[in-house]
Amino acid sequence: MDAQIKKGLLEYCVLAQLRQKESYGYQIIRDISAYIELSESTLYPILRRLETEHYVDTYTVEYHNRLRKYYRITAHGQQHLDAFASEQDELLRVIHFISGKE
Template structure:
């Protein structure tokens, strides 16, 4: 998939996965890396950017096995952002799908 396109979608996926609860970096990287087939290393720059834009904040929490983990928590601004992006996504895919249907007939 096109990298620019994927980048935008990846942002939506990260925001969405945090709606169900706080997650630590590895969890997000592993999940997004596998499901979206992106380099896991690109997840961290995105998390940092979303954090600096105020959609996430982060905190350290002790892990049962070893040093503290950095957890990410979605902010109110992030929830709004997720909603907007999701709406745009559905709108976009609907348009593309109806275009495909038009071409097929």
């Protein structure tokens, strides 16, 4: 997949995963990697940006005497994801046109 397209999609993949369940970084990578390649060095800057933009918030849970940071989608993040999803109908029509699957 083209790097620019992938970069644009990862933010929405993270939000979509967090819409399903609150999670921590390593688990997010495992869940999303079934669909698209994702590394720690890519995920954590995305999570920081999503938190800065108030699309996700965080809380910590003690796990084996260590604190684990969990992420959850906010209402603002859900609206952002919904807006992206509604725009994809047009994108799918273009992809079908390009691929000859109209």
